[in-house]
Amino acid sequence: MSLFEKSGEGLEDEYRRRRERMVKQQLAGRDVRDPAVLEVMGRVPRHLFVSPEYRHEAYEDYPLPIGNGQTISQPYIVASMTEFLLPDKRKRVLEIGTGSGYQTAVLAELFGRVVTVEIIPELSRGAQEVLRGLGYTNIAFHVGDGLSVPSAEERFAAIIATAAPETVPAELIDRLLPGGRMVLPVGSFTQHLQLVTRDESEAIHMETLYAVRFVPWRH
Numbered sequence: 286m287s288l289f290e291k292s293g294e295g296l297e298d299e300y301r302r303r304r305e306r307m308v309k310q311q312l313a314g315r316d317v318r319d320p321a322v323l324e325v326m327g328r329v330p331r332h333l334f335v336s337p338e339y340r341h342e343a344y345e346d347y348p349l350p351i352g353n354g355q356t357i358s359q360p361y362i363v364a365s366m367t368e369f370l371l372p373d374k375r376k377r378v379l380e381i382g383t384g385s386g387y388q389t390a391v392l393a394e395l396f397g398r399v400v401t402v403e404i405i406p407e408l409s410r411g412a413q414e415v416l417r418g419l420g421y422t423n424i425a426f427h428v429g430d431g432l433s434v435p436s437a438e439e440r441f442a443a444i445i446a447t448a449a450p451e452t453v454p455a456e457l458i459d460r461l462l463p464g465g466r467m468v469l470p471v472g473s474f475t476q477h478l479q480l481v482t483r484d485e486s487e488a489i490h491m492e493t494l495y496a497v498r499f500v501p502w503r504h
């Protein structure tokens with residue numbers, strides 16, 4: 286039976302099977318190791334974060350359009366970036382680029398609190414609707430540029446951006462707590478994922494992880 290012929294419980298079972306296969310093949314089958322990240326990726330209903338026309342592709346190994354010229358990241362990238370943040374319920378995370386809200390949901394499951402910023406109001410509204418519908422209460426939503434909101438003096442144990450600036454924004458480095466970790470794509474035509482850490486003596490370290498392709502940072 287094709288996905289379209291199923292409804293109700295049968296359909297939910299089919300999404301669950303696809304999610305399990307995604308975790309096994311695309312995540313654990315590559316290099317994602319954190320059991321908590323794998324468990325959450327196997328549970329969050331990614332198909333609810335894409336429009337109905339793309340639901341049958343929600344668990345495939347590639348990004349999908351979410352409107353306004355933006356994309357929901359490939360599942361592997363979501364899991365891998367999350368793992369680099371060393372998630373912990375005692376930590377707060379700042380996310381730039383709410384987009385569909387899927388990465389936000391994964392973060393909300395693994396961190397104590399998520400502050401998420403999106404520059405396109407319509408995308409933020411859509412994400413809020415889905416995330417509230419799923420019952421998340423530990424997410425603060427902001428509409429605007431990721432560098433200007435929210436309260437500039439607040440620092441975070443983890444920061445993730447899912448749009449690519451040309452260089453690592455100093456404003457974001459400033460917002461890392463000692464021991465904090467930030468992961469983001471950097472570059473224009475060729476982009477690489479960068480891991481920026483602030484050690485306990487406040488020194489900053491940067492490490493280039495791997496090549497990626499994200500939407501550009503909007504100014």
Ligand code: SAH
Nearest residue numbers: 357358382384385388404430431447448503
């Ligand atoms: N994590 C999202 C990825 C969405 S794509 C998901 O998986 O669905 C990146 C998002 O970053 C887009 O929604 C885009 O509008 C947003 N964005 C781009 N530049 C931004 C900026 N300067 N401040 C806040 N959000 C920004």
